[in-house]
Amino acid sequence: MKFIEEKIIKLLMILSMIVVFGFVISIIYTILVRGSAAMSWEMISQLPSGGFYIGKEGGFLNAIVGSLYIVIASTVLGLLISIPVLFYLNIYLSQKSKLAYFARLAYDVLFGIPSIVYGAFAFAIMIFFGLRTSLLSGIIVITLLIIPVLIRSMDEVARDFPREILEASFSLGATRLETVKVLLRQIAPGIVTATLLAVGRAIGDAAAVLFTAGYTDTIPTSLSQPVATLPLAVFFQLSSPSTEVQDRAYAAALVLTIIVLVLSVSGRFITRRFSKNKVK
Amino acid sequence: MKSLRIIKDKVASGVMCSLTITSLLLVVFIGIGLYWKASPILSEHSLGDLLFSSSWRPFKGEFGFFPFLSATIWVTVVAVSWVLPIALLTAIFLTEYAKSFVRRYVFPALDILAALPSVIYGVWGTLVIVPWISRSVAPYFIDFSAGYTVLAASIVGGVMILPLLVSLFVEIFSTVSDDLREASCALGATKWQTTKLVVLKKTIPGILAALVLAISRALGETIAILMVCGNLPQVPHSLLDACYPIPALIANNYGEMLSLPLYESALMFAALILFVVVLLFNLFSRLVLNRMGKQLV
Numbered sequence: 076m077k078f079i080e081e082k083i084i085k086l087l088m089i090l091s092m093i094v095v096f097g098f099v100i101s102i103i104y105t106i107l108v109r110g111s112a113a114m115s116w117e118m119i120s121q122l123p124s125g126g127f128y129i130g131k132e133g134g135f136l137n138a139i140v141g142s143l144y145i146v147i148a149s150t151v152l153g154l155l156i157s158i159p160v161l162f163y164l165n166i167y168l169s170q171k172s173k174l175a176y177f178a179r180l181a182y183d184v185l186f187g188i189p190s191i192v193y194g195a196f197a198f199a200i201m202i203f204f205g206l207r208t209s210l211l212s213g214i215i216v217i218t219l220l221i222i223p224v225l226i227r228s229m230d231e232v233a234r235d236f237p238r239e240i241l242e243a244s245f246s247l248g249a250t251r252l253e254t255v256k257v258l259l260r261q262i263a264p265g266i267v268t269a270t271l272l273a274v275g276r277a278i279g280d281a282a283a284v285l286f287t288a289g290y291t292d293t294i295p296t297s298l299s300q301p302v303a304t305l306p307l308a309v310f311f312q313l314s315s316p317s318t319e320v321q322d323r324a325y326a327a328a329l330v331l332t333i334i335v336l337v338l339s340v341s342g343r344f345i346t347r348r349f350s351k352n353k354v355k
Numbered sequence: 356m357k358s359l360r361i362i363k364d365k366v367a368s369g370v371m372c373s374l375t376i377t378s379l380l381l382v383v384f385i386g387i388g389l390y391w392k393a394s395p396i397l398s399e400h401s402l403g404d405l406l407f408s409s410s411w412r413p414f415k416g417e418f419g420f421f422p423f424l425s426a427t428i429w430v431t432v433v434a435v436s437w438v439l440p441i442a443l444l445t446a447i448f449l450t451e452y453a454k455s456f457v458r459r460y461v462f463p464a465l466d467i468l469a470a471l472p473s474v475i476y477g478v479w480g481t482l483v484i485v486p487w488i489s490r491s492v493a494p495y496f497i498d499f500s501a502g503y504t505v506l507a508a509s510i511v512g513g514v515m516i517l518p519l520l521v522s523l524f525v526e527i528f529s530t531v532s533d534d535l536r537e538a539s540c541a542l543g544a545t546k547w548q549t550t551k552l553v554v555l556k557k558t559i560p561g562i563l564a565a566l567v568l569a570i571s572r573a574l575g576e577t578i579a580i581l582m583v584c585g586n587l588p589q590v591p592h593s594l595l596d597a598c599y600p601i602p603a604l605i606a607n608n609y610g611e612m613l614s615l616p617l618y619e620s621a622l623m624f625a626a627l628i629l630f631v632v633v634l635l636f637n638l639f640s641r642l643v644l645n646r647m648g649k650q651l652v
Binding site for chain 1: 363364368370371372375378379381384385388389392441444447448461463464465466473475476477478481482483517521546548571572574575577602605606609622623636641
C-alpha cells in the first residue's frame with residue numbers, strides 16, 4: 076500500500092515539475108516568437124515619429140534610453156544609501172542589537188510592499204511638493220523601491236561573514252570604519268549580485284513609474300521632464316487597437332526580456348566565479 | 356593623528372546611523388502619507404460604507420470598494436489554491452527526491468520566472484491564457500467570454516508567485532535535520548511517508564508563513580493582472596466573470612483622479628487598504644519565519 080502511495084506521489088511531483096517547466100518555456104517561447112517577428116533595427120534605434128501610434132515609422136528608443144536613465148541613476152543612489160546601512164548593521168551594531176533586528180524586519184516588510192503602493196505614495200509626495208511627472212520623481216521612487224532589495228540581498232551575504240575576522244581587524248587596532256574595508260572585500264561578489272537583482276527589479280517595474288515618471292516620445296534633457304520606460308512602452312502599445320502598434324509592444328517586450336535574462340544569467344555566473352576569494 | 360581616525364569613525368557612525376533610521380522610517384512615512392491623502396474620503400464616508408457598498412460612481416460621489424475588494428480576494432484565493440500544491444510538490448521533489456543535476460536545471464528556470472517583469476507576464480497572459488480561456492474553457496460553461504476573467508488573472512498571478520513559494524519552501528524544508536529523516540527511514544517508512552509525517556509536520560508554521568507572504572505578493576500584483584482581468588467594476592460571481600482588483604483600479608485611474616479631489620482621495624484610500632493588509636501579512640509571516648531561525652529569500 077505504502078509503495079503505491081509512493082508511486083502516485085512521485086508521479087504527481089514529476090507532473091508538477093513539468094507544469095513549472097511548461098510555464099517557463101511557454102512564456103519565453105511566446106515572447107521570443109512574437110517579439111522577433113516584430114523586431115527590427117528601426118525599433119531600437121529611432122524615436123517614435125508623428126504617426127508611430129497609428130502604425131507609421133519610428134521605434135521606441137525613447138523608452139530604452141529612459142529606462143537606462145532611471146535604472147542607472149537609481150541604482151547608484153540606492154547603492155550609496157544601502158551600502159552604509161549594510162555596514163552599520165553588520166559592523167557597528169552588535170549581532171544582538173534590537174535596532175538591527177527591527178531594521179531587518181522593516182526592510183523585509185518594505186520589500187513586500189507592492190510597487191503600486193510606492194507609486195501612490197510617491198505621487199502624494201509629489202503633489203505635496205508641487206512636482207510633476209518627471210525623470211527626477213521616477214528616479215526617486217525606483218530608488219526607494221530597490222533599497223530594500225539591495226540591503227536584504229547584501230545583508231544575507233554579510234551575515235555569513237565570520238565575526239572572528241572582524242575581531243582580528245579590531246585587535247590590530249583598526250577602527251570600525253577601517254574594518255569596513257575587510258568586509259567590503261569579502262562581500263564584493265554579493266554586492267554585485269545584489270546590484271544585478273536590483274537592476275532587474277528596477278527595469279521591469281511599471282506600476283511605480285506609471286504615476287511618477289509619466290510617458291513621452293522624446294528623450295528627456297533635464298530632470299524635470301517626463302520620461303518613457305520600457306515596461307510602460309509595452310503596456311501602452313499593447314492597449315492600442317491597431318495590430319501594427321501591438322506588434323511593437325511585443326518587440327519592446329522582447330528587448331525587456333533579453334535584458335532581464337542577461338542580468339539573471341550573469342548574476343549566477345558572477346556568484347560562482349568571484350566567490351573564490353572568500354574566506355569560509 | 357590617532358584622534359583624527361577616531362573622529363572619522365564617529366562621523367561615519369553618525370552618518371550611517373541616520374541613513375539606517377531614515378530608511379527604516381520609510382514604512383511609517385508611507386503609512387502616514389497615504390492616510391493623510393485618504394483622510395478626506397474617510398471623513399465623508401464611514402469605513403463600513405466604503406468597504407461594503409458596491410456602488411462605484413466617482414462622479415456622483417459614491418465610492419463603494421466592495422467590487423474591487425471581492426475581485427482581489429477572488430483572484431488571490433484562486434491563484435494560491437492552484438499554485439500551492441504545485442509549489443509544495445516541486446519543493447518536496449527538489450529537497451527530498453531530486454538528484455543534484457536536476458536541481459542544476461530547475462533553479463535557473465525558477466530564477467528566470469522570478470526575474471521576469473510583471474509586464475512580460477501580462478503580455479504572455481494576453482497572448483496565451485486569455486485566448487485559451489476564450490476558445491477552449493469558456494464555451495463549455497457559458498455562451499461567450501472574451502477571456503479577460505478572474506480565471507485568467509489568477510493563472511497569471513499564480514505563475515508570478517510560484518518561484519517565490521518554491522524557493523521559500525525549499526529553504527524551509529532544508530531546516531529539517533537529516534537525522535530525523537534517517538531515523539524515519541530506518542524505521543521502515545518510505546520517502547513519502549517520511550516527508551509527510553516528519554518533514555511536512557515539522558514545518559507547518561513555516562509553510563503557513565510562506566503562504567501568507569505569497570498571498571501578500573499576489574495582492575499587490577498590478578500591471579500583469581490589470582492586462583488580463585477585464586477591468587469591469589462588478590462583483591464577480593464565477594471564475595469566468597471579468598473583475599477589477601484594487602491595484603488595477605489605482606493604476607487605471609491615475610490620470611483622471613486629479614480632476615476630482617474626492618476621487619483622488621478614494622484611490623489613495625485603496626492604496627492605504629493594500630498597504631495595511633500587506634504590512635500585516637508580511638509582519639506576521641516574517642515573525643514566524645524569523646522564529647524558525649533562518650533568514651529566508
